Amino acid sequence: MGYDWDFSYVFKNQGILWEGFVGTIQIATASLFLGLVVGLFLASLRMSKYRLLSIPATCLIEFLRMTPLMVQIFWVFFALPILIDVRLDPFAAGLIAFSMQSGSFFAEVFRGGIQSIDRSQWEGAKSLGMTNLKMMRRIILPQAVRRMIPPLMERSFELIKGTTQMAAISYSDLLYNAMVLSSQLYRPVEIMTFTALFYLCFLTLISFGMRTIETRIEKARE
Amino acid sequence: MIEVKKLYKSFGSLDVLHGIDLVVEKGETVCLLGSSGSGKSTFLRCLNFMEHPTAGSIAFDGKLLGRETGLHLDATTYKYDERELSRHRASVGMVFQQFNLFPHMTVLQNVMEGPLTVKGHARRDCKTIARHQLERVGLIDKSEVYPSRLSGGQQQRVAIARSLAMEPDVMLFDEVTSSLDPELVGEVLDTMQELSSEGMTMMVVTHELGFAYHVADRVLFLHDGVIAEQGAPEDVLKNPKTDPVKAFLSGFNNFHF
Ligand SMILES: Nc1ncnc2c1ncn2[C@@H]1O[C@H](COP(=O)(O)OP(=O)(O)OP(=O)(O)O)[C@@H](O)[C@H]1O
Ligand SMILES: [Mg+2]
Numbered sequence: 001m002g003y004d005w006d007f008s009y010v011f012k013n014q015g016i017l018w019e020g021f022v023g024t025i026q027i028a029t030a031s032l033f034l035g036l037v038v039g040l041f042l043a044s045l046r047m048s049k050y051r052l053l054s055i056p057a058t059c060l061i062e063f064l065r066m067t068p069l070m071v072q073i074f075w076v077f078f079a080l081p082i083l084i085d086v087r088l089d090p091f092a093a094g095l096i097a098f099s100m101q102s103g104s105f106f107a108e109v110f111r112g113g114i115q116s117i118d119r120s121q122w123e124g125a126k127s128l129g130m131t132n133l134k135m136m137r138r139i140i141l142p143q144a145v146r147r148m149i150p151p152l153m154e155r156s157f158e159l160i161k162g163t164t165q166m167a168a169i170s171y172s173d174l175l176y177n178a179m180v181l182s183s184q185l186y187r188p189v190e191i192m193t194f195t196a197l198f199y200l201c202f203l204t205l206i207s208f209g210m211r212t213i214e215t216r217i218e219k220a221r222e
Numbered sequence: 223m224i225e226v227k228k229l230y231k232s233f234g235s236l237d238v239l240h241g242i243d244l245v246v247e248k249g250e251t252v253c254l255l256g257s258s259g260s261g262k263s264t265f266l267r268c269l270n271f272m273e274h275p276t277a278g279s280i281a282f283d284g285k286l287l288g289r290e291t292g293l294h295l296d297a298t299t300y301k302y303d304e305r306e307l308s309r310h311r312a313s314v315g316m317v318f319q320q321f322n323l324f325p326h327m328t329v330l331q332n333v334m335e336g337p338l339t340v341k342g343h344a345r346r347d348c349k350t351i352a353r354h355q356l357e358r359v360g361l362i363d364k365s366e367v368y369p370s371r372l373s374g375g376q377q378q379r380v381a382i383a384r385s386l387a388m389e390p391d392v393m394l395f396d397e398v399t400s401s402l403d404p405e406l407v408g409e410v411l412d413t414m415q416e417l418s419s420e421g422m423t424m425m426v427v428t429h430e431l432g433f434a435y436h437v438a439d440r441v442l443f444l445h446d447g448v449i450a451e452q453g454a455p456e457d458v459l460k461n462p463k464t465d466p467v468k469a470f471l472s473g474f475n476n477f478h479f
Contacts, residue, residue: 124322124381127270128336128388131314138339142326180266 009187010194017195020177027091027173028160032099035159038099047111057107064104072097072163077169090171094163102159109155113148114140118177146217153210160206164199166211174198223246223423224269224392228297229278231264238264239276240447241297246392246425251418251436253426253455256444257470262427265444266338266394267424271307275300282310283391295299312340315385319400321377323369329356329380330365338387348371348387355383359413375406379413386417395426411437431474435459443467 010017045057064072077093080086081216088096117140125135167176178195224246231239238261246252256262269280271287277294280287287310324332333352337343343351356362360377361372369377369469378398385393395414399407411430415437418424425440428434434441434455441458443451445466451458462468 110251120318120320120322121324123272123318124324125319126272127311127314127316127322128384129308129340131308134339138335139324143324 003189005190006187009192010190013181013185016177016181017174017198020172020174021198023171023177024160024163024173024175027094027098027166027171028163030059030179031095031102031163032156032159034095034099034103035106038103038112042103042107043110043114044141046107050169052197061104061107064101065108069101069162070168072101073169074167090166090169093169094166094171098162104157105155105158106152109148109151110144112151113144117143138153146220149188149217150214153213157203157207157210223250223283224282224425224458225281225425226269226280227279229265229268229280230276230294230297231261231268231273232276236475237447241266242444242447242449243293244442244449246423247375248423249422250422250439251422251426251437253438253441254425254444255429255431255434257443260444261447262444263396266316266396266425266427269394270311270316271302272316274302277333282313284456303414308340310337314387315390317378317381317385317393317395317398319397321369321374321381323377323384325369325432328368329361329372330368332369332380333384333387336384350386352383355386356380358386359383361409370385373406374389374402378402378410382410382417392423392425395424395428397427399430401433431459431471443470 042061044059045053046061048054048057073094076097077088077090080093080096081088121139121143122135125139130138163173164175166173167179170176172180174195178191182191185191223432224244226242226244229239229242229244230237242265254262254265257367264273268275276298277297279298279300288302288304290298291301296431306343324335327335330352333355334345334348336352337348338345353362353365356365359382361376361379361383364372364376364380369380372380381398382393392396398414402410407430411433414424417432418437426433428436436455438455440452441455442449443458443462443464443466445464451462451464451467459471462471
């Protein structure tokens with residue numbers, strides 16, 4: 001029972017796959033940036049000395065980290081509009097879910113990076129008469145950021161892979177368009193194989209880029 | 223120069239300082255001795271408010287820090303304004319056992335950092351100040367090196383230069399030679415001795431009795447949260463009057479003046 005492979009269908013219709021790829025890039029970059037902003041915000045709340053801020057932030061972060069992404073996407077897409085009466089298109093719903101969940105992971109990376117800096121650094125800076133803001137900007141962050149970059153890239157990579165879950169709410173990313181195409185052409189074998197290879201190349205490229213950045217940082221550290 | 227009255231400090235239920243009174247004159251070098259855990263570091267750290275005192279007043283140059291809020295036992299309690307404390311710290315140098323240099327900056331940048339970001343001086347002036355201080359501690363040729371490349375003794379001298387660059391009125395030293403290899407202790411003590419002879423007001427926590435004996439104008443012995451004994455080094459170190467000091471000094475049986 002040999003299967004008759006024929007990729008010509010895929011190549012004739014590759015336009016729709018590229019469109020999907022653009023959709024993947026769009027949701028990934030948008031949620032990455034928004035996620036970083038959310039992460040900074042949540043991290044500073046969580047590290048606040050005011051419990052009124054830090055406790056809710058901690059709960060939110062843990063909640064977002066400990067519930068599956070797909071559940072969050074479905075919740076934002078199907079449940080949220082009923083609660084607050086807005087229409088969310090798949091992109092907006094995905095953006096909210098992704099940037100909130102990545103943001104909570106990013107927040108932990110930020111917090112971990114800052115707290116990994118030894119107390120002696122704070123004390124050295126403080127004893128010179130620096131205010132908290134100056135200490136953060138001049139002494140703590142420059143050291144912490146180097147340590148944050150590898151885990152940040154790791155999380156970003158997860159986020160990019162996770163965008164395939166957008167297909168479940170009919171957002172036309174690469175995977176969703178591939179599904180649509182294969183149901184039209186009845187050629188799931190070629191189309192899904194092609195899509196897998198496409199992701200493989202794309203993610204390998206990104207992973208390679210990230211590793212290059214990491215080795216650069218290692219080198220810069222002497 | 224420094225005037226401390228009825229200083230109390232507790233960590234939770236642990237009473238560390240129990241009403242310390244102390245006046246340090248301008249230009250004086252005071253050595254603080256005491257067994258481990260007697261609160262020497264805590265006392266020093268209260269002077270630049272790395273720790274907030276539980277009660278008691280601290281005045282520098284006749285200027286009292288903080289605002290009175292109430293009473294604790296027989297001492298007054300104070301509330302402090304963070305900005306006032308930052309300004310105060312800028313005028314009090316502190317050198318730590320572990321150097322606490324900034325590893326992402328070169329030696330020169332470390333020493334420039336205070337004048338640059340705290341005082342807001344022009345970069346060029348900061349460089350001049352930093353160079354001057356590095357020359358003073360004999361490390362001008364290491365300006366462009368990162369701290370991790372230096373020996374412990376050199377790092378500690380950079381740390382001293384970094385404090386001096388702020389042109390402090392007082393310098394606080396907390397066991398600054400304790401983590402050094404024995405052969406590197408001397409260079410740091412020499413730097414401190416020089417500083418003392420130049421008239422810097424200094425509070426030095428140390429286990430180097432030789433330094434205390436030869437350099438200090440006065441020696442304090444901290445025990446049970448109070449100053450158990452104080453006086454000229456010859457008196458306290460050679461003819462201790464109280465039991466805790468005698469016990470402490472007997473631990474240094476191979477020490478000769
Ligand atoms: N931040 C803190 N929280 C709780 N307890 C503390 C804190 N800092 C110091 N202590 C306690 O206060 C006491 C005095 O500590 P301190 O470091 O001042 O002693 P020391 O005389 O400097 O000792 P050493 O010679 O070992 O440096 C110790 O029992 C210590 O455990
Ligand atoms: Mg100590």
